[in-house]
Amino acid sequence: MNPPTAPWDDRGLLLGDGLFETLLWVDGQIRCLDAHLVRLAAGCRILGLPAPDLETAAQLCRAAPGEAGLESGRAAVRLTLTAGSGGRGLDRPAAPAIRLAARAAAAPPITAPADLILARTRRNEGSPAARLKTLSYLDNVLARGEALKAGADEAVMLNNRGELACAAAANLFWIADGALFTPALSCGVLNGVTRARVLAKAATLGVRTVVGVVRVEALERAEAAFLTNSLIGVRPVRRFEGATYAPHDLIARLAAEL
Incomplete structure (x- = not known):
């Protein structure tokens, strides 16, 4: 479901043009998924980027722990949205084609103050x-x-x-x-x-x-x-x-x- 890498002309890589969300996954369930996706869409509006399809984004998040070989426990799911490819310079294309990907990694709880x-x-x-x-x-x-x-x-x-x-x-x-x-x-x-x-x-x-x-x-x-x-x-x-x-x-x- 996720593209393996972003190309070298991706605006997220070159200019930091994009957004991300970090979500908590525990034993097969992602906590507060809807709230994170609503915030991502709101951020896109502020930055003038097309909002992602939220169901596609949710599917990527749910699939990420399994793709990382995690079956249970606790994981951080990182959902990344970039402004896509845009050539050289600061100006975005007239119609940006966003990229969306999710990755997961184990995240043991922190108990110490x-x-x-x-x-x-x-x-x-x-x-x-x-x-x-x-x-x-x-x-x-x-x-x-x-x-x-x-x-x-x-x-x-x-x-x-x-x-x-x-x-x-x-x-x-x-x-x-x-x-x-x-x-x-x-x-x-x-x-x-x-x-x-x-x-x-x-x-x-x-x-x-x-x-x-x-x-x-x-x-x-x-x-x-x-x-x-x-x-x-x-x-x-x-x-x-x-x-x-x-x-x-x-x-x-x-x-x-x-």
Whole structure:
């Protein structure tokens, strides 16, 4: 079902012109498949690309674990959409012919809390790409590299205005004064599928949530913090720079609910 390789003139390869989704597969089932495909189609509209046939995309995702030799357990399914071939230069063809492929790899669960550092690499909140999973993910790669070099698990990224945005590969939450906080999408934040689920679940639990524009000092003063994405679910944070966080009942409850 999947083409083996993309040609050298593919715009995703040459220019990062495209999108991707990372989905969790567990024992034959893909979690939140519809939400991921809806986000992919919305991203295509923002970038001016033709949306894929969603049923074809779903079939590719479902087939990927078996093609990777996985029969059970836990896997990451990467669905990649490129703008197709476009020749030399920046201009797209008048009618782009998108390419779509899915691959899977084993993804054991992560159970340890995360240690975070503050990255020097910034999010460009003024770019539409900062709120999409585009194939141009180099800033995230650099931020994660900073974390690994420092012996940490993840990097907290600020935007160009110095506001909290996210982690290199996760959305960011923290707890203070009984409320749950997370940065607003306008700060250059991906509208994460798990982020949305956490906010919805917190509302059903009667937890006050604040989606806002804040500086890094808010995270430093927090009682607790955690990261979210489709593979890790809810991952507690143990340390951020000089701050240390204790386990928190709300984080445990959200993790169990999701």
